[in-house]
Amino acid sequence: xxxxxxxxxxxxVGSIDDIPVLGSRVVRTPDGDIALFRTAADExxxxxxxxxxxQGPLSQGIVHGRRVTCPLHNWVIELATxxxxxxxxxxxxxxxxxxxxxxxxxxLGEAKLSRSGCRKAxxxx
Amino acid sequence: xxxxxSSNNGPAVELNEAELLSxxxxxxxxxxxxxxxxxxxxxxxxxAKAPGRFDITVFGAEPLPNYNRIMLSPVLAGExxxxxxxxxxxxxxxxxxxxxxxxxxxxxIDREGKxxxxxxxxxxPYDRLLIATGSMPFIIPVPGSTLPxxxxxxxxxxxxxxxxxxxxxGRAVVIGGGLLGLEAANGLRVKGMDVTVxxxxxxxMERQLDPxxxxxxxxxxxxxxxEVLTGADTxxxxxxxxxxxxRLKDGRELPADIVVMAVGIRPNMALGKAAGLExxxxxxxxxxxxxxxxxxxxxxxxxxxxxxxxxxxxxxxEMAKVLAHDLAGGEGxxxxxxxxxxxxxxxxxxxxxxxxxxxxxxxxxxxxxxAARGVYKRLVLKDGKLLGAVLYGxxxxxxxxxxxxxxxxxxxxxxxxxxxxxxxxxxxxxxxxAAIAALPDSAEICGCNGVCxxxxxxxxxxxxxxxxxxxxxxxKASASCGGCSGTVERLLAVTLGDGFTAAPKVxxxxxxxxxxxxxxxxxxxxxxxxxxxxxxxxxxxTTPDGCASCRPALNYYLLCAWPxxxxxxYQSRFINERAHANIQKDGTYSVVPRMWGGLxxxxxxxxxxxxxxxxxxxxxxxxxxxxxxxxxxKKEDLPAVWADLNAAGMVSxxxxxxxxxxxxxxxxxxxxxxxxxxxxxxxxxLERMTWGTWTPHKVKLAVSGCPRNCAEATIKDLGVVCxxxxxxxxxxxxxxxxxxxxxLLVRVATEEEVLEYTGAFMQLYREEAxxxxxxxxxxxxxxxxxxxxxxxxxPERRRALNARFLFSQTFSQDDPWAExxxxxxxxHEFNLLAEVG
Numbered sequence: 001x002x003x004x005x006x007x008x009x010x011x012x013v014g015s016i017d018d019i020p021v022l023g024s025r026v027v028r029t030p031d032g033d034i035a036l037f038r039t040a041a042d043e044x045x046x047x048x049x050x051x052x053x054x055q056g057p058l059s060q061g062i063v064h065g066r067r068v069t070c071p072l073h074n075w076v077i078e079l080a081t082x083x084x085x086x087x088x089x090x091x092x093x094x095x096x097x098x099x100x101x102x103x104x105x106x107x108l109g110e111a112k113l114s115r116s117g118c119r120k121a122x123x124x125x
Numbered sequence: 126x127x128x129x130x131s132s133n134n135g136p137a138v139e140l141n142e143a144e145l146l147s148x149x150x151x152x153x154x155x156x157x158x159x160x161x162x163x164x165x166x167x168x169x170x171x172x173a174k175a176p177g178r179f180d181i182t183v184f185g186a187e188p189l190p191n192y193n194r195i196m197l198s199p200v201l202a203g204e205x206x207x208x209x210x211x212x213x214x215x216x217x218x219x220x221x222x223x224x225x226x227x228x229x230x231x232x233x234i235d236r237e238g239k240x241x242x243x244x245x246x247x248x249x250p251y252d253r254l255l256i257a258t259g260s261m262p263f264i265i266p267v268p269g270s271t272l273p274x275x276x277x278x279x280x281x282x283x284x285x286x287x288x289x290x291x292x293x294x295g296r297a298v299v300i301g302g303g304l305l306g307l308e309a310a311n312g313l314r315v316k317g318m319d320v321t322v323x324x325x326x327x328x329x330m331e332r333q334l335d336p337x338x339x340x341x342x343x344x345x346x347x348x349x350x351x352e353v354l355t356g357a358d359t360x361x362x363x364x365x366x367x368x369x370x371x372r373l374k375d376g377r378e379l380p381a382d383i384v385v386m387a388v389g390i391r392p393n394m395a396l397g398k399a400a401g402l403e404x405x406x407x408x409x410x411x412x413x414x415x416x417x418x419x420x421x422x423x424x425x426x427x428x429x430x431x432x433x434x435x436x437x438x439x440x441x442x443e444m445a446k447v448l449a450h451d452l453a454g455g456e457g458x459x460x461x462x463x464x465x466x467x468x469x470x471x472x473x474x475x476x477x478x479x480x481x482x483x484x485x486x487x488x489x490x491x492x493x494x495x496a497a498r499g500v501y502k503r504l505v506l507k508d509g510k511l512l513g514a515v516l517y518g519x520x521x522x523x524x525x526x527x528x529x530x531x532x533x534x535x536x537x538x539x540x541x542x543x544x545x546x547x548x549x550x551x552x553x554x555x556x557x558x559a560a561i562a563a564l565p566d567s568a569e570i571c572g573c574n575g576v577c578x579x580x581x582x583x584x585x586x587x588x589x590x591x592x593x594x595x596x597x598x599x600x601k602a603s604a605s606c607g608g609c610s611g612t613v614e615r616l617l618a619v620t621l622g623d624g625f626t627a628a629p630k631v632x633x634x635x636x637x638x639x640x641x642x643x644x645x646x647x648x649x650x651x652x653x654x655x656x657x658x659x660x661x662x663x664x665x666x667t668t669p670d671g672c673a674s675c676r677p678a679l680n681y682y683l684l685c686a687w688p689x690x691x692x693x694x695y696q697s698r699f700i701n702e703r704a705h706a707n708i709q710k711d712g713t714y715s716v717v718p719r720m721w722g723g724l725x726x727x728x729x730x731x732x733x734x735x736x737x738x739x740x741x742x743x744x745x746x747x748x749x750x751x752x753x754x755x756x757x758x759k760k761e762d763l764p765a766v767w768a769d770l771n772a773a774g775m776v777s778x779x780x781x782x783x784x785x786x787x788x789x790x791x792x793x794x795x796x797x798x799x800x801x802x803x804x805x806x807x808x809x810x811l812e813r814m815t816w817g818t819w820t821p822h823k824v825k826l827a828v829s830g831c832p833r834n835c836a837e838a839t840i841k842d843l844g845v846v847c848x849x850x851x852x853x854x855x856x857x858x859x860x861x862x863x864x865x866x867x868x869l870l871v872r873v874a875t876e877e878e879v880l881e882y883t884g885a886f887m888q889l890y891r892e893e894a895x896x897x898x899x900x901x902x903x904x905x906x907x908x909x910x911x912x913x914x915x916x917x918x919x920p921e922r923r924r925a926l927n928a929r930f931l932f933s934q935t936f937s938q939d940d941p942w943a944e945x946x947x948x949x950x951x952x953h954e955f956n957l958l959a960e961v962g
């Protein structure tokens with residue numbers, strides 16, 4: 001657990017209307033591409049744009065419910081956690097998202113991408 | 126009505142002022158700003174707990190007594206009169222010694238002097254002040270939004286304005302497909318106006334309903350004659366001195382005699398803000414409803430509590446109770462926020478939702494659809510507790526679900542049967558068989574064919590039925606949509622005891638349904654299902670929006686069944702068909718321009734070479750389908766690559782499509798010394814006829830100029846082998862994992878016949894094969910005789926199939942590359958949302 005409380009830095013990336021319903025858009029960052037997904041219920045999630053299996057670009061997958069199916073080999077990934085749905089095993093990094101009004105922001109500083117797991121965002125190690 | 130009320134106004138005030146003087150300063154003075162539901166609920170509760178403790182003065186901006194604002198919709202629809210929705214008459218205020226000042230908005234608060242001042246200049250001192258100013262309709266700031274004829278839907282004056290407009294007839298446009306907007310739309314429709322609802326989101330009431338229920342609601346409103354436009358963004362309200370139309374951002378213009386703006390509400394916190402109270406989205410209050418000034422409270426829609434604002438009545442009442450307890454001198458009451466539920470007040474439309482139904486990690490959905498009764502229910506569970514509920518068409522158990530949800534009750538025991546409602550199977554909760562056994566004989570099991578339990582049990586016992594198919598045959602139960610087949614099987618189990626063994630199941634399309642591909646396809650055609658949401662409902666899908674397996678299949682089936690009518694669902698296509706290129710293992714794409722019949726020329730090759738240089742394309746390869754594949758193109762570059770290829774006259778080769786890929790040819794009689802016919806020319810004709818079509822899986826054609834078969838035509842989906850006397854048509858072959866050589870379908874004499882057979886074969890395959898089933902396994906499944914019967918032995922059917930194919934082609938032969946390169950279609954697909962850092 002981290003003890004230092006630092007202010008979360010939110011980076012504006014656009015409007016929720018820029019992401020198609022049941023679709024995805026990509027934000028390019030120095031640490032790699034982040035895929036933002038929008039569900040039918042208008043929730044927005046952000047994952048590292050790489051499937052834990054063979055790094056397929058999840059942003060190119062089909063979104064259904066709160067999951068996305070990878071375009072390369074049909075792994076199904078939970079949008080909220082980046083976790084692969086059983087029987088597959090693995091996890092991709094995820095990034096906290098904030099939606100205020102129509103405006104979408106991500107907290108890159110709080111994201112731990114796949115290699116190191118994600119600590120701060122969700123308590124995963 | 127105003128006249129009548131204002132004549133009451135004077136005496137009431139005088140009486141109370143006199144009373145105030147005689148009572149002296151002993152009692153604390155409570156001033157309530159806002160004569161609405163939250164403020165008055167607080168006063169009612171306070172009077173019940175501590176009568177006479179306060180000297181109460183109430184300011185109301187509207188010239189009316191306290192009324193039930195949520196019942197304005199029935200007033201608009203003519204189902205209630207205003208008098209019927211008055212909560213507290215002026216006599217009630219008098220009887221309780223409350224000074225009521227109506228038509229008198231409060232303008233300011235002097236916190237130091239502890240007084241409020243009204244618009245008319247009246248200054249009233251307070252010891253405690255309660256702000257309950259509610260909310261205001263949010264008026265979207267588009268040009269024309271302040272024109273006369275644009276109304277909100279908040280108070281009686283708005284209703285009167287709508288009724289006055291409706292009396293003249295004409296057209297109403299309601300902006301906002303939420304709770305309020307739809308109630309306004311229904312009321313105006315009932316009053317005889319032509320009503321169009323425009324809604325920014327893809328489905329109605331998206332905050333209260335999931336997309337499935339939203340779609341059902343839309344259907345019902347459309348059935349009532351209300352036009353609904355979703356995904357519609359208002360650009361401007363048009364008019365000179367009165368509104369005349371609403372213009373959408375896509376350019377459509379909707380004529381309007383009135384415009385009702387019902388896109389949402391904003392907490393009315395101006396008074397609190399001006400007085401320097403701490404405000405966020407509303408006036409901030411703590412769990413005792415105290416603002417940042419300890420003498421000032423706030424309740425209702427004007428407050429922000431723990432970061433949330435509320436716009437429904439139940440939370441307001443919960444706040445009022447806590448505050449009244451506190452004001453009455455009680456301790457320990459705290460408002461902890463509310464779980465809310467919603468019901469739409471449109472007579473005959475039953476909609477209910479509560480809690481969080483967005484789903485998520487660790488949650489499970491229980492979805493029940495009864496297509497015949499128009500019922501959709503969805504419960505969201507997590508850790509054995511009910512998290513959310515959406516009900517459409519049958520809401521009688523809404524209250525039960527809501528109480529389970531609010532109480533956080535453990536529902537593991539009821540899990541299997543709770544979707545059927547309270548009391549279902551209460552004899553032995555949790556055992557579906559016991560629940561079925563407990564049903565009365567009159568209970569309807571099959572909604573489609575109206576078969577009740579008694580009839581099925583009688584048939585099972587008297588006729589000795591032992592299988593689902595026999596029950597289907599004898600009673601028609603579950604013979605239509607099949608939605609009740611599980612229930613019928615349970616009835617068999619209950620009736621026969623150990624004598625019943627369930628039949629092996631036919632493989633369903635995917636985990637979202639128990640129906641097979643063939644059942645779903647038949648239903649789409651037979652029952653006229655024209656959208657994916659219609660299929661989900663009619664075929665009782667168990668997921669809210671399908672999965673990556675069923676959605677592309679349904680999209681194809683609908684596209685095939687309703688050419689020109691069904692709108693392709695972009696998000697239900699695999700990435701290759703969205704990006705119109707082939708995704709590669711590193712996330713780049715490959716691009717294959719069409720080369721008709723495998724022919725190319727210097728200009729095309731030059732353009733390809735230029736594109737390769739310009740975009741640094743790393744690999745260029747000749748394909749087995751006689752074209753050129755450009756590998757390693759970055760997705761962002763695709764439209765520019767296509768623009769250059771288009772400029773040289775090339776179009777998409779659809780190398781990514783479940784559709785016509787290539788027509789491979791040899792050079793034939795034009796050059797070859799063995800050639801018997803113009804195989805290249807025929808190949809070009811076939812490709813011109815079939816390109817752009819969507820099929821269950823990829824389709825490859827070939828034409829060989831002689832039986833030496835250099836174009837490998839007999840391992841294609843359809844291959845033509847030219848012979849001296851004409852053409853042999855071979856079908857159902859493919860290379861790949863399981864190589865299959867074609868079967869000979871027929872020999873014909875002319876090119877025209879080849880084209881007609883090809884169109885007919887393509888259409889039969891399109892209409893009969895399952896999604897992702899190539900012609901080879903399809904042929905093996907249905908048999909060559911079946912295909913011959915349709916195409917060879919029945920010329921009329923062949924011609925009809927070909928005609929249907931050609932008709933569907935009129936909608937599919939637009940080059941998708943040109944649409945994206947030149948016209949900017951789906952621009953978002955190829956651009957980053959943002960680049961940061």
